[in-house]
Amino acid sequence: MTSIESVTLDVADPTAANRFYTTAFGLDTQIRLRASEAPTTGFRGFTLSLVVSQPANVNALIDAAVDAGAATLKPATKSLWGYGGVVQAPDGTIWQVASSSKKDTGPATRQINDIVLLLGVADMAESKQFYVGQGLAVAKSFGSKYVEFAAGSGPVKLALYKRRALAKVAGVSPDGTGSHRLVIGGDAGTFTDPDGFAWEAASQAPML
Template structure:
């Protein structure tokens, strides 16, 4: 089964970005960094989601991110599906932090899942493309959303309509230039129909 081993964020200042991600989220090798000055404006077409056990974990991570320099795009709040908020890191990456639980207990300090959501123009066409590359569909909702089965990989992959994902993130869908992200895993290397680049899994790659 094809899988995602890691995502690499392309940032202007890897040292500063590493400091932010370590301080705010305590992330290890699942999210990597490399220097890039590739032109990019507006919405980059993706978000990264941290799925956590409790609303208190959402508050803790959103608070830590803001303290580390992130901008709040959507304050943490309850919704029909759970509790969550959205922040934008100083390097431009948009992070969603969410819990589907209504548990009122204290923060656990645990991140259950990391989900990469790609905003695409045509969900059905992108689904066919990824299935052709060896990814298996775990669940889907017509032309709106698709989630892939990524086995034991540390990062899950899902597709969402670009405009819908921008709305969820609280930003305009407009954007040009580089996505500033490279996906590493067993399905690569290739570039998908929306310009998202994949590379072959490379255990030796480090921050």
């Protein structure tokens, strides 16, 4: 089964970005960093989600991110599906932090249960078919709105969302141009998907 081993973010200052991700989220091997000045404006077409077990953990991670320099796009709040908020890292990457639970069951921690990469796509049917052709197995599918793939052995799950809807969830305009500033490292080989997201062999993904 195809899996994602890491996500590489192209950032202007890898040292500063590494300091942020280590301090805010405790991420190291899952998120890799590469120096880049590739032109990019507005929404980059993706978000990363940290899924946790309870609202207190959402607050702990968001507070740590803001203390480390992140900007709040959506304050953490209850919703129909649970509890969550959205922040933007200093390098521009948008992070959702969410829990399906609306009540705390224990002391707050910053333990992360799942990392989900959500790609905003123009044509859900085309992108779903493309990824199935690359060996990814569909775990959940809700018509043209959302597709989630099985994670395999990797630490990062992949899901597809319509670009405009994903931007709305993130609290930003869907408009954006230039580089995604993202490379997905997995065992599916090297390719670029219909929306311009690049994949490479996990062994090629650089460590900071």
